[in-house]
Amino acid sequence: MSPKPRATDVKDRLVEAAIRLLDDGGPESLQARKLAAEVGVSTMAVYTHFGGMAALVDEVVRxxxxxxxxxxxxxxxxxxxxxxxxxxxxxxxxxxxxxxxxxxxxxxxxxxxxxxxxxxxxxxxxxxxxxxxxxxxxxxxxxxxxxxxxxxxxxxxxxxxxxxxxxxxxxxxxxxxxxxxxxxxxxxxxxxxxxxxxxxxxxxxxxxxxxxxxxxxxxxxxxxxxxxxxxxxxx
CATH class of the missing domain: 1.10.357.10 (Tetracycline Repressor, domain 2)
Structure with missing residues (x-):
């Protein structure tokens, strides 16, 4: 069984995926569903690690x-x-x-x-x-x-x-x-x-x-x- 990814790893991967989606498809592509599919997690991961899309956007800004x-x-x-x-x-x-x-x-x-x-x-x-x-x-x-x-x-x-x-x-x-x-x-x-x-x-x-x-x-x-x-x- 592969080890469970650390929370920081999932957060980093979500931010990286958000930037890839932006680069490829613009702001319309930045959706929780697409992010989850890109990273291979459930949409709940966005809310678990960021509390919502607004906080994820803030991390993209940073x-x-x-x-x-x-x-x-x-x-x-x-x-x-x-x-x-x-x-x-x-x-x-x-x-x-x-x-x-x-x-x-x-x-x-x-x-x-x-x-x-x-x-x-x-x-x-x-x-x-x-x-x-x-x-x-x-x-x-x-x-x-x-x-x-x-x-x-x-x-x-x-x-x-x-x-x-x-x-x-x-x-x-x-x-x-x-x-x-x-x-x-x-x-x-x-x-x-x-x-x-x-x-x-x-x-x-x-x-x-x-x-x-x-x-x-x-x-x-x-x-x-x-x-x-x-x-x-x-x-």
């Missing part, structure tokens, strides 16, 4: 933010904080584009079965204290913004509000691109995202020339990263 934060953490820090802002933007865009349905749920843009995650205002101290999701991912943008302010590239300002402006523009681009408004492939990155980043950097206190050089540095770093990834996959 998983999405953890995935995003892990990807942004890989960017690291260079001696050019504005280039790091551009690198974070590219990584953010790439991560969200890989699993658009997951991140539409993560950011509350869609609500499977009417179950939308409740998020906090990360630009306020009270909101950050109450936040369960998103704070760690947002902090990567905040840290790069803070370093740009300290380096004199951005004018002295509230780092959270400045980072939220960058995040708003970035996520707006990602959302519109996912809807097909900027054409196929990645052409919107060069035509829209990078010029947008330069414009915002200048608005926050940088010069056009320095922001442009930082954008080019980030572009070169991204190309080297993707080239190394391809070569590593061929080893």
């Amino acid at each position: 998983t999405g933010f953890r995935k995003l934060s892990a990807a942004l953490a890989e960017v690291g820090e260079s001696d050019d904080p504005v280039a790091d802002v551009f690198s974070l933007a590219r990584t953010y865009r790439h991560t969200v584009a890989e699993q658009p349905q997951l991140f539409a749920v993560t950011f509350g843009q869609i609500a499977p079965g009417g179950k939308r995650a409740t998020l906090s205002d990360l630009t306020t101290e009270a909101g950050r204290e109450a936040a369960n999701e998103g704070l760690e991912a947002f902090d990567h943008i905040v840290r790069a913004t803070e370093r740009a302010i300290e380096a004199g590239r951005f004018r002295p300002t509230d780092k959270y509000q400045a980072a939220a402006q960058l995040w708003s523009a970035l996520h707006g681009f990602v959302t519109l691109e996912a809807s097909g408004h900027f054409g196929p492939g990645e052409q919107g990155i060069d035509h829209i995202l990078i010029p947008l980043g330069i414009t915002l950097s200048v608005g926050l206190g940088d010069t056009v020339e320095r922001a442009g050089r930082s954008a080019e540095a980030a572009r070169a770093a991204w190309r080297a990263k993707t080239r190394n990834a391809r070569q590593g996959g061929n080893d």
Whole structure:
């Protein structure tokens, strides 16, 4: 007789199955019956381990933010904080584009079965204290913004509000691109995202020339990263 799976194993498998269903079929596919069939358990397992679909959606949201934060953490820090802002933007865009349905749920843009995650205002101290999701991912943008302010590239300002402006523009681009408004492939990155980043950097206190050089540095770093990834996959 095979051993009975641990509760944590079943919970993890349900979350993984929920993300697969989202990726393959969108929010309409996220149903207790389909989840149970995907994992090979009864529908009661969803309620036993989560209390209902709403709590499961919340866990999917947390998983999405953890995935995003892990990807942004890989960017690291260079001696050019504005280039790091551009690198974070590219990584953010790439991560969200890989699993658009997951991140539409993560950011509350869609609500499977009417179950939308409740998020906090990360630009306020009270909101950050109450936040369960998103704070760690947002902090990567905040840290790069803070370093740009300290380096004199951005004018002295509230780092959270400045980072939220960058995040708003970035996520707006990602959302519109996912809807097909900027054409196929990645052409919107060069035509829209990078010029947008330069414009915002200048608005926050940088010069056009320095922001442009930082954008080019980030572009070169991204190309080297993707080239190394391809070569590593061929080893």
